[in-house]
Amino acid sequence: MNELIAGGGSYMLPALFAIAVVFFCVVVFVSMRKAVRANDQIALLEALLREQRKQTKMLNQLIELSCEPENDVAEQEEAVQVVEEPSHLMFRAER
Secondary structure (H helix, E strand, O other): OHHHHHHHHHHHHHHHHHHHHHHHHHHHHHHHHHHHHHHHHHHHHHHHHHHHHHHHHHHHHHHHHHOOOHHHHHHHHHHEEEOOOOOOEEEOOOO
């Protein structure tokens, strides 16, 4: 009976080693998976940043093109005439 109990101990060290190796592999797999996910998210954020910079640049160009000198603004203000009733506006066609 003692031989059966003592004989089982010789398998304990390799079994513990195998369990440790499997646990280590699982930990490495999970950490690598998270690292890949983080890299993908970083790449997407960088692409989003590039697109936002393009849009900002285009918007600034549009603003520069649409800005007109002060004289033209005065002419546009003259194009809108307020009628006696405050709830109505009359628009005059531009020349």
